[in-house]
Amino acid sequence: MDAIDQTLAPMTVFPVATPLPGDELLFEQIAQDIETQGFSVQAGAMPAEVTDALYQHAQRIQETKFVEAGIGRGDDYLKNEFVRTDAICWITGESDAGRHWNAWTADLQAYLNRRLFLGLFSFESHFAHYSPGDYYKRHYDAFRGETNRVLSVVAYLNPGWTAHDGGELVLYHSDTDRTGTRVVPLYGTLAVFLSEEFPHEVLPASRDRYSVAGWYRVNTSINGKVDPPR
Numbered sequence: 001m002d003a004i005d006q007t008l009a010p011m012t013v014f015p016v017a018t019p020l021p022g023d024e025l026l027f028e029q030i031a032q033d034i035e036t037q038g039f040s041v042q043a044g045a046m047p048a049e050v051t052d053a054l055y056q057h058a059q060r061i062q063e064t065k066f067v068e069a070g071i072g073r074g075d076d077y078l079k080n081e082f083v084r085t086d087a088i089c090w091i092t093g094e095s096d097a098g099r100h101w102n103a104w105t106a107d108l109q110a111y112l113n114r115r116l117f118l119g120l121f122s123f124e125s126h127f128a129h130y131s132p133g134d135y136y137k138r139h140y141d142a143f144r145g146e147t148n149r150v151l152s153v154v155a156y157l158n159p160g161w162t163a164h165d166g167g168e169l170v171l172y173h174s175d176t177d178r179t180g181t182r183v184v185p186l187y188g189t190l191a192v193f194l195s196e197e198f199p200h201e202v203l204p205a206s207r208d209r210y211s212v213a214g215w216y217r218v219n220t221s222i223n224g225k226v227d228p229p230r
């Protein structure tokens, strides 16, 4: 009886072209921007479930886990108030929000490696909290030949941010550029740029400003010294 029912069931015909899932469209836009101009700003384009998870987590941890940011990591760590005054919390992947973010950035990594042959090997990231008046002066995330940070990613977690609130990321296009491209740190906005190519700074804001900043690295392990560190 069952078999007969199945053979008589009407057939549904699906269109042949499968649409790209939302993430892939965003990843493709980022890839095209990186290819043509070295940076990509995607206003409010992050998947809501990733941004929401990060936002809620940042709210929960803010009192206890943020520490004053320094420059560099491990033995190279240096606290320098002249350069930056924000507070950070490294993402280890122990929280649901961290795992969600790590999974999403791993998808982006795989896409960019396939599409642009970047050879991105690992990813590290931290939450950052800029209290009113905090800043991060003009800097590079990587110096040619000295590091293996290749691509910087920043995701913003600030609902209702307006131009009046300040706190823009300014991406400069060269050493001599003084104008740059300004990125408003509004909820769900993503900025991606080549770490060695774009000096940038965070302007002081009049509100608390939350973000996640991350870096993709290539593998430069030599002589048994594992780099990037695990």
Ligand SMILES: O=C(O)CCC(=O)C(=O)O
Binding pocket: 128, 136, 141, 154, 168, 169, 200, 201, 202, 211, 213
């Ligand atoms: O929060 C931002 O807009 C950028 C932060 C930054 O430049 C960094 O953490 O290296």
Ligand SMILES: [Fe+2]
Binding pocket: 139, 140, 141, 200
């Ligand atoms: Fe930076």
